[in-house]
Structure formats: C-alpha cells, structure tokens
Amino acid sequence: MASPALAVDQNTAFLPFQIIAQTVDESLTDKVDDNLTNVLLLNNFQMLDREEAEELVDYTKWPPDTAALDSIAKVTGLDSVAAGSVTIIGSQISIDVKVYDVLNPENPRYFFKEAGSMAELELIIGQVMDEVIAYAERDQLIGRIAPDGNARIDSGAILRKIQSKAGDTYDPAILRDDLKAIYSMGYFDDVQIDVTDGDTGKVVTFRVVEKPAISSVSFSGIDELDDDDVTEVITIKENSILNPARVNEAAAAIETLYKSKGYYNTTVTPNISYPTPETAAVRFVVEEGKKIYIKEISFEGNDSFDSDDLEDVLETKTKWFLSWLTEAGLLDRGKLEQDSARIVAFYHNNGYLEARVGEPVITQEEEWLYIKFIIEEGPRFKVGTVNLEGDLISEKEVFLSMLAIRSEEYLSRKTLRDDILRIQDYYSEQGYAFAEARPKMDISESGSRVDITLSVDRGDLVYISRIAIRGNTRTRDNVIRRELEIEEGGVFNTKGIRDSNRNLQRLNFFEEVNITPEPALDPSKMNVSVDIKEKSTGQFSIGAGYSSVDNLILMG
Template sequence: MSLINNSLLQRVLVFLPFFLLMLAAGTSHAGQKQILVLPFEINAPEELEYLQTGLPSMLTSSLRDKGLDVVEPELGQTLITREEVSYLDVEKARRLALLGDGRFALYGTFNAVDEYISLDARLVDGYGERETVPFYIVKEGVINILPAVEELAEKVYQEMLREERIASIDIEGVDILDPDVVLLRLQVQEGDMYDPEKLNRELRNIFDLGYFDDVQFHVEDTPQGKEVTIVVEEKPLIQNINISGADDISESDVREVLTTRTGSVVNPQIISEDLGRIRELYRGKGYYNATVDYSISEIDEREANLNINIDEGNRLFIRGIEIRGAEEISERTLRGEMELKRRGIFSWLTGRGVLREELLDRDVAALEAFYADKGYIDARVGQPDVDYEEDGIYLTFHVEEGHRYKMGEVSFQGDLLVSEDELKKLTILDDLGEEGEYFSRSSMQKDTQNLADFYTDYGYAFAEADVNMQVDEDEKKVDVIYNLSKGEKIYIGRVLIEGNTRTRDNVIRREMRLTDGDLFRGSDLRRSTERLQRLDYFEQVDIQPVPTEDDNVLDLVTQVEEKPTGMLSAGAGYSSYDRVFFTGMIQQRNLFGKGYQLSFSGSFGARTTRFDLDFWNPRVRDSNLGMGADLYWIDEEYFTYDRDTRGGRAKFAYTIGEYTRLHWNYRLENYEITNVDDDAHRDIKDLEGENWSSGAYVAAIRDTRNRRINPSRGTRNLLSVEYAGGLLQGDDNFIKYIASSDYYRPVLNRSIFHWKGQAGYVMRNTDEDIPNFELFRLGGINSVRGYAARKLAPRFDDGEVKGGDKHFFTNFELLHPLNEEIGLMGLVFFDAGNVWDKGESVDFDLYKSIGAGVRWYSPMGPIRVEYGYALDDLEDSSRSQIEFSMGHEF
C-alpha cells in the first residue's frame, strides 16, 4: 500500500504543471461538468482492500489531471453513509450526484481474478439527459492498477468532451450536385472539436468553389455533440452552351477546348478558365485581337443558358522580321536560323507566318548561339519588339554584335588517359586554330561531348570535360583549355526493365549492349537506346544509370513506354503506274510480345492485284538467326501480256556484328503468262502458258541509319545475288546481281542530303534466255523520276519495251522539313540512270531529270507526291510526270 501511495504522489507531482494548464483550458467544463467519484466495490484479496478508498482518490487525481472538475472523493463516502446506501445502481448514483452538487456520478467494481484485474464502471448523468455510459478495462497483474485507472480516466474524459465535438455534418440544398462535392473538400470532419473559427473558414472555402450563390452553417447542440448542417443555394444548371461569332474557326473546335459541359452547374471560375483556352486557341491560329466574353441567361430558377460571345477580329500573320544592329552577318542569314518565319505563298501548307510567342525566346537564344558559333562571343540579342498592325505583325530584334575572335591554341589538363595528340583527334577546335578559322561555340560543345564520351568507353561513367576559355582582347583570339576529370571506373550491377506490359523482357534485353557485370561503356549505352528505338515498339525509351550502395556499381533502369504495334488500315490512292488503287492491311509487329511479325495485306490497282501473308521471327530463341515465311498471290499486267503468280518463300537472316545482316531465302512459285498481244515480240510469246520458277536469294545489308523511316544520318548498303533455275530446276534460268547504297547526312538549317545509287546485272545460267519480266526497266517514282514507269529500257525493233540486262541509276535529294509537327517534308532532286541491252557496253550516257515534291510521314505510312521533269527525250514518255505513292518505304 505504501508503494502505491508513493507512486501516486510522484505522478501527482509530475503532472501538477500540466494539471494547472489543463485546468485553465478546461474551465468551460466546470460547474455543470462536475463529477462525483463514488467508492468502487472491491472483489479482491484482503491486501487490496485499501482500494475501497484509494481507488476513488486515484481516479479523482487522474480526472483532474485532464482538466475535469471533480468533487472531493470523501464526499461520496459521506453521502453513502448518510443516505444508508448498501449497494449502488444507476438510480442511486444519479441521486447521489445531485446531492453532491455534481452533474455526473462515476461508480463501479474492481475485480482481481487470478493474474488479471478489471475495472467495470458506469458514468451516470444526474439530470438524466444523457444515457448511462459503461466502461470496461482489463489489465494483467496488480502492478497495472494505476495504468488501468488512467485508461478509465481517459475514456471518461473523451465522453465528457463529446458534447463539444462535432457529432454529424449534413448538407442541405444540393439538388444538382452530389453532397460529396462539399463533404470531400471539408477540412473539418465528424469527431473533431467544435471550433467556430474553423467553420467560418470552411464556409469561405465552400463559397469559393463557385457552385453556390449562398452558403450558411447551422449548429445544434445535442447529447451526442454538435450537429452541423451546411445549407447551400446552388447556382443554376447549364441547359445549353451557345457559341456566337465563331466563323473562321469552327464551333466544334471551340467546344473541344471547353471543360464546362451541359448538365453542369454554372461556375464563373471554370468558365473564366475556358475563355482563356478559347483565346489561346485563336492566338495559335493567328487571331491575336480576338476577344471572348460570356453571359448567363436564366431559363428558370434551376436552369440557365451559357452564352459565349466571340469577336474574332482580323487574322494577323508575321509580315516583317527586322534585325537591327546586324552588320557583319546579313539579316537574311540570321532569319534562316530562326523558327519564326514571315508569311509566304506556301504558308497555308507549312503553317509559316503564325506568331507562336513561346518561340520568341527560342529565336533570341538561337541568334546568340549563331553569333557565338561564328566567333562573336560577346554578341547579345535583346527581347524583340512585337508590333500588331492592321496588315499583320512586325518583329524587331536588337543585336549587339561585338568583336569577332579567332581560334587560338587548344590544350588539356587533368586526368589524361592518352596523349594530347590522341585527344586532339577527338576535337574540332584545334583544327580551326591551325587553319586560322574563327572560334565556334557549337564545335566546343561537340568537343566536350566527344571527350566525355571517349572516357565513358573506358568505364568512367561520370567523366567530365570542363572548359576554360582564355580570351585575348588585344589579339582577338580565344585559347581553350579542356579540363578532364575521369572519376572512378563504373561497372553495371543489374539491368532492370520497367514499363513494358506486353513486350517480354527478353525482347528488350537482347537489344541491350550492356548487361549485368559489364564495364560501363557510353557508346554501348547509346547504341542500346538506338536499337530499342529501331524496334518501333515504344513511344519513348529512357535508359538511366541509377546509383547503388556500391559507389563503383550502377544499375541500368530501362524505362519504356509502349505504343500500339498492331495495325488495321485501309486506303485508296493514285499512282502513275497503277492509277487508282486500293490497299488494306492487318499487321502485328510484336505478336504475343515476343517480337514476331505477322501481316496480311492486299492491294488492287489498274495493273496490279496482290495479296501477301507474311510471318517473321527476327531472333529465334534470342539468337542472331531470323526465320520466316510468306505466301503471295500476284496478278500483274505488263505492257503486252499478263502474269499471274502464286508462290511462297522460306526466309532466313543472320546478324553479323552491330550493323550487318545476311539474308537468304528460297522461293518456289507457279506463274501463268496470258493475254499476250498478237503483235508482241517472239521472245514474249515464247513465255505464254504455265511455268514454274525456283530460285535462291542471298544478300548482305549493312545499315547504320538512325531511323528506318525518315532517317537523317547514316548509310544503307546492299549487295545481293539471286539464282534461279539451273541446279534448282524450274523454267526460269538466270543469275541477278544488284548493289545499292543510300547515304544520309544533315546539312544546314535542318535539311537532309540523301544520295542513292543502284546498279544491277542479270545473266544466263543455262543456254535458255532470261525471262522478259526479269530484265531491268527504269522510270517512275522509285528510280528515275520524270520518265514514265518501266519505259526507260531497251526496246524491240517495233518500239515495244524489251528490258535490259544492265542498269544503273542515282538520286540526289535535298529534303527540308516544312512542318515537323505533322511530319511534312519538302524536297528537290536530280535523277540520272539508264538500262543497257545484252551485249551493249555501259557508256554512262544517262537519262537525267530534275524535280521537286513533298513527303508526308502519315499514320498510314509515307505518302509521296513528286513532280519530275525529264531533261532528255524518251519515246512514248512525256517530258514531265506528276507521281503519287502511298505506303511504300523509300
């Protein structure tokens, strides 16, 4: 008993400061919240009989620690004795509470059974306004008597505060909106302490939602606590959205940018944001003076119309771009570096001439970079002036050119892995210095990248190449010091794949050039990205090195974003050869997520009908071997006969190194020559009837292009041999050799230079003649443009096209983006080529042509429209051709 009393005394002393604070905070509970603690019935061994008086004392102390007003415990015993109470129940406890000047009475029993103790208590309201609340506490061991008392005191405290808590929150007045629109935005929740200031803030927040004309809070006291009712008056429902003034931009385009919908409640804030979107839509189309406002017309108390009024104004285009201060470099040259362009005659197609304000800062930076690239390292370009005139927009850029500096010496400091002479092979600035050229900032940036990339190939993933420029103001020269820091060698821990939901991990991993445990190599990392992008399975590919617990180890996280690889397409078009044609295709380029390719396609034209069923596995069991097969049905109309073919191919390929692949296949086909003209040559008449063709094809292809479609750099070289007949049997006997080469390189102002050359030779492999349809013919959109398709070839004596056993053609193209957003390119070209007959020597007396065209890399595939003008006369062919093709790779 002494230990218990001492422990109680210590706790009272410890909690005395908190008791005083809580007493001050709890004054609102005084008076009516007085509690009379009555003696508890003790069902315990004799040594715990002291709890008869000790337990009420401990409870009183704990309740007071929590700021509650408690009657002295001696009064309870006095009242029981005076009123001759032999046992306690709810009614007697209620009467004793009132006699003791308290509102509540707390009584109960204490039980000690085996190793457990329990408190079974009741809190009784003397006025009878609140229901009696039971409490039950169980602890293990007598030592936990005090924790049990404190737990009981805490529960009593929470119950006493219940009247000051929010018991419920209800919404009234919402007929259109869901009550959750309000409830989910409340910070105050049921069970929180009632705070009028917080509720006032909630009122303002609800009003700021914009959905209500009025918001009120009603609070009612109940025995369970505060019942809060939020009464709102909704704004009317939008029945219709009327748009007036949308003439040059369609009303449907305006509606697309709106977030306000019919059936929603009028919300001025959201409507204001929608008006801003409409203004941006008009500015993006060149209507910079467009104004937009709105009005609300009520139909009745609950419904209204939203009226959006647009005044489009005049459409303004960029009519003039002036660059003031440009003396050493012409304005025309500088304008060529800018993204913003003046309005031109083809602007309806290219979109040029529209002011996109985000490009103003871009063009300022581009002009400064161009000056720095020409040696003007101090050049500055200020923010442009934008003048909106009646006839259009005029831009004025202000330039301070400064002095021009030549390139001086290049040196290296820091961690040098190789000699300076070896490092200079990687840099450009040292060559400019030796040639007396001017300093070039872009060359310096390329140098730093080349040096860092060089170090990463030795495993130094965090290698850096900093630049220290030494400017000689007197000599007007710039010396550059590259400071190289290699860091530590880095190894690959794990290669992790993320973001692929369809494509299997192994399809991605087999394209990676770095794997677990490899020494980090920057070139292998870049090549891995290129290979994954060339798969064309992903919208984005991002390979990020991620630190691990080991400073010398990085994990590679390969994050991909998949895109649809299946395609169902149909279309119609026109080509100079097939006239009107129709095409359709079903294709899956990543079947089962394994990288398999399966397609079925068909096309119908005036001269050609074709069906193809094709399957290809590019990496059998993740090896370098590819296998596949295809079946085809081709009906083709030549100039003097028809050829109907049914056949199939077994195809194989094997990758050698990083860029080279060997291809081989075997084909077997049955074809029939029909509808031979009466005046056709004897060589063609001899083909009439049913025939079999058996042939093998072998090719080596080296492809370093950065993209398969619309490449901008790299080469593609092909060397192939096709052997038919002879040892392979069949009715066709020939050996055909073809070599071709494509070269792509970026040139000035985002243009791309493309050169293609192709030569071929076909020869007998028996005494039989080569089939006419296997001889070469040129002309048309895929060889020498400007000449009719298949008309550029040797002829029979009667002028009928015969074909030759040798051919050569070349294309020179300069492509320039007209609209990069939609993939529109313009081009000019020069073509030359010829076909030579059997026994005729190759004299390179070539047929030549020039022309221009556009190419659109559309979702349906590449579309070409090109005009060619023949520079030489050709029988049965006009001097110019407008040609169209769709869906063919070029």
C-alpha cells in the same frame, strides 16, 4: 486519445476513480491516478487531487450524492462532474464513469469500458475518457459536420475543401472560412451554415443550393475554324455543373486558339440562358475578325550581332507572299518563348555566357503585329586553359585530342556540350555506361577568359544481362542475334549497339529497327531491347535523290 491541438477550456471536474479490488494498496492507487492524470493532461485538463476529493466526497458511498456534487461545483467553479470507478476482479478490469450536470444531477450520462488484463488499464482509461471529454465538452466541439442539398456534387469533394473536421474545437471564424471555401468551388448559388446541438457536440451542416446543370454547349460565328477544334480546347461539358468561372476560362481558351491561328482580334462572349430552373444552356458568340500577321521583328541591345544574324535563329517569321500556304508570320506564343531561348543559346555559343533576353514585347498597330526582343549581352569570354581530371581510362592526350573547344577562340556551350558527350560516349564504348564528365569553369582574374576543367567519374563497369527481341513474326531470333555485335554477359558497348543496328538495317528485312538499353534490377547490368517491324511479304522500295556531286541517285 484526443490531441492537445483540439483542447478546449475545461468545464468538467474530474474526480479520481473509486478503486474496487481484492487488495487496494498505494501502488495500485498511484497507478490508476497516474494513468487518469496523463490522459487528461493530453487534453490540457486536470484531475482533482485525491486528498482534496476525499474531503469533498465520501468514497465509501459511491457515486457522490447531490450534496457532494454541489460542493465540488462550488469549489471548482465548473458546471459538470465526472465520477467513476475501476473494478478489478481477477484479470478482468472494468471502468464505469458518470458525468453529472450539477443543474440536473438526476440524469447523468453513463460510460463503460472493460478489458481482460491489467496491461490494458492505460488503454481503456484513455478510451473511456476520450468519450467522456467529447460528451462533457460537446458545446465546444464539433460532433458531426456534413453538407446538405448537394445532389450532383459529391459530399467528399465538399468536405475536402474545408478545414473543420468532426472532433475539432467549434470555431465560428474557421467555419466562416469554410463557407467561403465551399462557395469558391463555383458549383453553388448559395451556401448557408446551420448549427445545432448533438449528443457528441455541435452538428454543423452546410446547406448548399447547387447551380444548374449544363444542358447544352453551342457556338455561333465560327467560320474559319472547325467546331470540333474549338470544342477540344474548352473544359465545360454537357451535364456538368454550371461554373461561371469555368465558362469564362473556356471563352479565353477559344480566343487563345484563334490567336494561334492568326486571328488576333477575335472576341468570344459567353451567353448563359436557363431553359428550366435546374438547367443552363451555354452559348459562345464568336467574332472572328481578320488574320493579323507579324510585320516586323526587331532587337534592342544587340551591339555585337546584326539583327539579320539573330533573326536567322528564330522560328518566328514575318509575313511574306507565301504566308497563306506556310502560315509564316502568324504569332505562336509557344514558339516565341522558344525563340527567346534560341537567342540566349546563340549568344552562349559565341562566348557571351551571361547574356539574357527579356520577355518579347508584342505591340499591335491596326492590322499588324510588331515584336521586339530586348537583349543584355554581357561580357564575351575567350577559351583559356582546358584540362581533364578524375578517372581517366586512357592517356590524357587521347581525351584532349577529342576536345573541339580547344580550337575555339570564344567559349561555346554547344561545343563544350558536344565534347562532353564525345568523352562519355568513349567511356560507354568501354563498358562504363554511366560515366559522367562534369565541367568546372573558372573565370580568370582579367575577367575575359574562362579556364575549363572536365572532371570524369567513370562509374562501375556495366554488363549486358538480357537481350530481348520483339516484333519478329517471320524472322527467327537466331537470324537477328547473329547480326548483333553485343552479347548477353558481355561488357556494355554503345559502339556495338550502333553497329548492331546498322547490321540489321542492311538485311533489308525490316521497316524499322530500334535497339534500346534499359536499366536492370542490378545497377551493374543493363538489358537491351531489340524492337523491329518487319516488311510486308513482297514489299520493295524505290526512291530518288539529287546530289550536286552524283547528280540523280536511285535507291531501291
């Protein structure tokens, strides 16, 4: 049935059905009228009251004659009349409906549905009336909508960009928005709307003129980088539709690539030519300029730490005499963002839990770059009381002895994080693979101290379901399994996994050993994957290292 959201102004009078059956009683009449009324109400339409209809139409002479149609039109003020009948013969039901144009009653539109039982009465009334309404309101509904003129752009891709759909109310304002949406795809030089009348409603056609296809993509002025490196960062390709916005994006991507290599003044100008009306040649003209390095990194707001201390945590560096080899001093925006996070972490690990760092300020002066980090340090917090609660599987003192944060004067997020991992690892060694320790931090009334409580949830005890060994072609499974400190059906144990890895490495049979826990279908179980890479036959290794204690060390 049609949705109320698609309802339009009613322009058709709907007469109650004539009922043809062996027995027509009040119950059957009410049932048919109620079903028709409900279907029409879903579309915000109304059925003419049966008593009123019987005053206008002689139901013994069906269908209504021209005089009756004129009377209905005058009373209702509507342009069309829908008159139908329900015929019931045994268990068979059929519905016939004619829609009359009061100005041309000799040529009505006919609709028909049938069903095999009375249980389907409401269904077929709904089906036939959906068709009747679509036809009667065809001047106000979209019957069909499609693009035309698109040879390379898929019609589905175009239709997914618009709001209007077949069956929707015809709304010129929405169609204008649809036109803009199609044009904004960037693939068309022109988009026009063509609207004609059809049997089921307005036929809306978006007539498009596609942009040319890209016949070639080339570069000029590239000396310091490889063409292949530049090609990798652009999204436009040969034989794709020309999209000027995408071309500009590609030029910007090339400039970004150059900036990441230190060529901060590089400009890229896209030129588009048209060898034929159907094709376009794109050429990117590159002016590389010279490499620009970072001359100075400064900090603002760092009252508690020297700039040298902060600069030590940065990956971004200023230029020095080996920059030609190490690329130190070149600006990498990705690294710069990470450096902001590193400064925040540095402060958080030194008690400044509310420290913030703004976006780095980059200034260019002639051939040099200057970078400034603006810092808000906030207050410094000391470590207060440290406690544990929850599912403790050992005495509290055992856990407290593990916590390095207790010996810290100032709160350090890194130290606290390491302590949490240490406790969770202790639980994992006892088979509680999913244990969690959550910190609760309360600032004291003085505002200078933080009290810490670690709340432990041990979770369920986890067992090892299956141990899968992969990658061994010469070494038998039993040789590997006897080195494992874990077993199928046993309690999960992270220490056993570490010891197993160490044992396999000591065999000196393998180049790589990776033992990885993996979730099983049963949440109380884990699978363990042992992935190995065997050494080649006859392979040996030798290496050398230097220790200030042991001097030269040979390894073989």
